[in-house]
Structures are given as structure tokens and as C-alpha cells.
Amino acid sequence: MSEMTTEPVVVVEVDGSAEDLRVVDYAAAEALRAGAELVLVAPYSAHSSFSPMTPGYPPKSPAELADAAVRAAVAHVRHRDGYGVQLAGITEEGSRLRVLAHVARKARMLVIGRSRSRGPQRVVQTQANLTLVVRAGCPVVVVPLSWKPTLLDRKVAVGIDGTALSAEALEFAFGIAASREADLIAVHAGVPAEPAFSDEDPECSWISRADHILSENLAPWTSRFPQVRVTRFLSGRQPAAALVHESGDVGLVVVGAHGGALPIDPVTRRAMAAMTCPVAIVPHRVTKAARAGRRTDVMIGGDS
Incomplete structure (x- = not known):
């Protein structure tokens, strides 16, 4: 965390x-x-x-x-x-x-x-x-520039992709939702891949995997902010399209972004350009250990 x-x-x-x-x-x-x-x-x-x-x-x-x-x-x-x-x-x-x-x-x-x-x-x-x-x-x-306070401010949406980018975005989103006494909508989106196994196996379904990602990422924050009511939203759309669609029904959308020299994710780019409500871009802070690990991976890849 x-x-x-x-x-x-x-x-x-x-x-x-x-x-x-x-x-x-x-x-x-x-x-x-x-x-x-x-x-x-x-x-x-x-x-x-x-x-x-x-x-x-x-x-x-x-x-x-x-x-x-x-x-x-x-x-x-x-x-x-x-x-x-x-x-x-x-x-x-x-x-x-x-x-x-x-x-x-x-x-x-x-x-x-x-x-x-x-x-x-x-x-x-x-x-x-x-x-x-x-x-x-x-x-x-x-x-x-057209923003005005409305009842939609009592709803906050946050995009969760299951990567490290979600950590700071979730912390910020839960904090904002708690201060507003707002509901939080946790959005996980992506086009389902072809199943590797039988469709009858629920553990291998996209919905099961997506729900597991949400459970894993939400657990630390739901225990820290028990007063925040969380709704899970799974979408088969592209992540950017799902978040832009959700922005019409909430007062704030929260997304994570790479910090430092890494390029901005295209989902974040479209969010800033297309959403109809305020959008919070929360940078992910890369630790020294993670940065060193990334350098090592690059060196190993270069030697292979």
C-alpha cells in the first residue's frame, strides 16, 4: 500500500x-x-x-x-x-x-x-x-469552466486497472468520497480476451478475473474507510470509453497516471480531454527500489 x-x-x-x-x-x-x-x-x-x-x-x-x-x-x-x-x-x-x-x-x-x-x-x-x-x-x-455544484458531487468514480497505478488513485478517491459523504463507483473495464479454457469454468471467465482484481485492490481501502459505500462496475468497453461514459453520472472521476519520465497513459489523456465532469489525475510515485528493478530489467533485456 x-x-x-x-x-x-x-x-x-x-x-x-x-x-x-x-x-x-x-x-x-x-x-x-x-x-x-x-x-x-x-x-x-x-x-x-x-x-x-x-x-x-x-x-x-x-x-x-x-x-x-x-x-x-x-x-x-x-x-x-x-x-x-x-x-x-x-x-x-x-x-x-x-x-x-x-x-x-x-x-x-x-x-x-x-x-x-x-x-x-x-x-x-x-x-x-x-x-x-x-x-x-x-x-x-x-x-x-461550466462546473456548478450538483447532487452528482455525492458520487465519485475511480478507474482500477489492477496495476500499481491504482494504488494512489484509490487512496485519493476514497479520501474524497469520505470527505463528501459520497458513494464510490469502482470501474474496471477492458475488452474480454478469448477464454483459454471452457466457458463453463467460472474461474477462467473475464468477469471472475475482473471481480477478483477489484476485490484485491479495494480490500485495504474499504477497511480503512468503512463509511464509504462502494459499487463495483465491470465494463466490456475500452477503459477510456467506460470512464467517459461514467463521467456523465458522477461529480468526479479519478484516474491514475505514471509519474516521472514515463509517458502518460492514453486512458488518462482521453479522460482529461473528453470527460464532462471534473477529473482528478493522480500520479503514481515510483519507489527507488522499483526504479532500480526497472533499470535491471532493461539491462538484462539488453544483454539477451
């Missing part, structure tokens, strides 16, 4: 837009439930072509605009939630990727908005957010 080492901090990116305040609302609700500090971050670039004398440019510098965005977000949270949540505001010069990854290191979660863009722009934005997941090293929650 893997334990995530985090600090009681929820970090949210702010950009000063009216739509962005819905993302701030989401982050504030998570901070309130967790008893965590809410840190509002506005990265800005000092290398823009800003000039107060140039027609068409706003009358403020990038640093001033970032500061105004943070102040507006703080005022919005105070007006909506009072002083129930501790707030901090940060404006920092640098790329969005570097600043957010630095501030969110070891945070409970980083909350960002999902662009309304379509086509190639959506692909570019998704790739940038996936890179942020790897760099930040903490769960990243991508929230649609």
Missing part, C-alpha cells in the same frame, strides 16, 4: 476571468471539506510585449493583472464562504508550468480549469495539463 505524503494545502490557478471563479469555487469547497489552506496562484510573464502606450493593450502590466486576479479571487471566496477557509495569494513571474508545479509540490491537490477550446487547441491544452501532472507530483483536478 502506498501512502501519499501531502500537506494540508489546496492550490488553484486563477486568471482573472469570470468563468475562472467557478474553478475557484470548486477548490474552495475542497479546502473547506479537508480543513486545508487555499492557495490562489496567478503566474505571469515578464517578457510580454506589454507597453502602456501601445493601443489595444490593457493599462496594467502582467504583474499588476496577476495581482488583480488574485485579489478578485480572494474577495470572491470571502464573499461566498466568509472566513471558514484560510487563504493565501501568490503571484509569480515565470511559465505557467514552472510556477504551478513549484507551488503545488506536496499539496493535497492542484485545481485548474479546462479550456473550452476545440480541435488542435484542445489537444495542445490537454498535453500542457498532462505535463503539469508529471511536474507537480500531486493530484491535479481539471474542472470544466
Whole structure:
């Protein structure tokens, strides 16, 4: 079992837009439930072509605009939630990727908005957010700009593939479900392979194997979070399609992702681009022992 080492901090990116305040609302609700500090971050670039004398440019510098965005977000949270949540505001010069990854290191979660863009722009934005997941090293929650609190927030879905990627995703999903007093839907999907033995042998059926995977992965967390009601969902669809379909009936979908230099799983990539609800991408932390073992496997494979 893997334990995530985090600090009681929820970090949210702010950009000063009216739509962005819905993302701030989401982050504030998570901070309130967790008893965590809410840190509002506005990265800005000092290398823009800003000039107060140039027609068409706003009358403020990038640093001033970032500061105004943070102040507006703080005022919005105070007006909506009072002083129930501790707030901090940060404006920092640098790329969005570097600043957010630095501030969110070891945070409970980083909350960002999902662009309304379509086509190639959506692909570019998704790739940038996936890179942020790897760099930040903490769960990243991508929230649609159209998000509003609904009764669906009382349902959380988590994808389980039976690999090490599921460990941190399950820990995060159970923690969120417990804080929301929500039901948890454990999703295991995949196209059933041709059976190696007779169809009459239930132990060799895909359903039996899938149910065994769920039982094995859920056991440590159901005992730790007995108050969370868990529903198992087995699907013969491709994993990404099953999770996207499930996203229409829940308030959050949680998936695991490789951390470090390993490529992002295509299921995670599609989840960030296509889901209709907030999606949490939880990076898997590879231990030193596992990393050393992987290196050994590569060396042995190279010698053969």
C-alpha cells in the first residue's frame, strides 16, 4: 500500500476571468471539506510585449493583472464562504508550468480549469495539463469552466486497472468520497480476451478475473474507510470509453497516471480531454527500489 505524503494545502490557478471563479469555487469547497489552506496562484510573464502606450493593450502590466486576479479571487471566496477557509495569494513571474508545479509540490491537490477550446487547441491544452501532472507530483483536478455544484458531487468514480497505478488513485478517491459523504463507483473495464479454457469454468471467465482484481485492490481501502459505500462496475468497453461514459453520472472521476519520465497513459489523456465532469489525475510515485528493478530489467533485456 502506498501512502501519499501531502500537506494540508489546496492550490488553484486563477486568471482573472469570470468563468475562472467557478474553478475557484470548486477548490474552495475542497479546502473547506479537508480543513486545508487555499492557495490562489496567478503566474505571469515578464517578457510580454506589454507597453502602456501601445493601443489595444490593457493599462496594467502582467504583474499588476496577476495581482488583480488574485485579489478578485480572494474577495470572491470571502464573499461566498466568509472566513471558514484560510487563504493565501501568490503571484509569480515565470511559465505557467514552472510556477504551478513549484507551488503545488506536496499539496493535497492542484485545481485548474479546462479550456473550452476545440480541435488542435484542445489537444495542445490537454498535453500542457498532462505535463503539469508529471511536474507537480500531486493530484491535479481539471474542472470544466461550466462546473456548478450538483447532487452528482455525492458520487465519485475511480478507474482500477489492477496495476500499481491504482494504488494512489484509490487512496485519493476514497479520501474524497469520505470527505463528501459520497458513494464510490469502482470501474474496471477492458475488452474480454478469448477464454483459454471452457466457458463453463467460472474461474477462467473475464468477469471472475475482473471481480477478483477489484476485490484485491479495494480490500485495504474499504477497511480503512468503512463509511464509504462502494459499487463495483465491470465494463466490456475500452477503459477510456467506460470512464467517459461514467463521467456523465458522477461529480468526479479519478484516474491514475505514471509519474516521472514515463509517458502518460492514453486512458488518462482521453479522460482529461473528453470527460464532462471534473477529473482528478493522480500520479503514481515510483519507489527507488522499483526504479532500480526497472533499470535491471532493461539491462538484462539488453544483454539477451
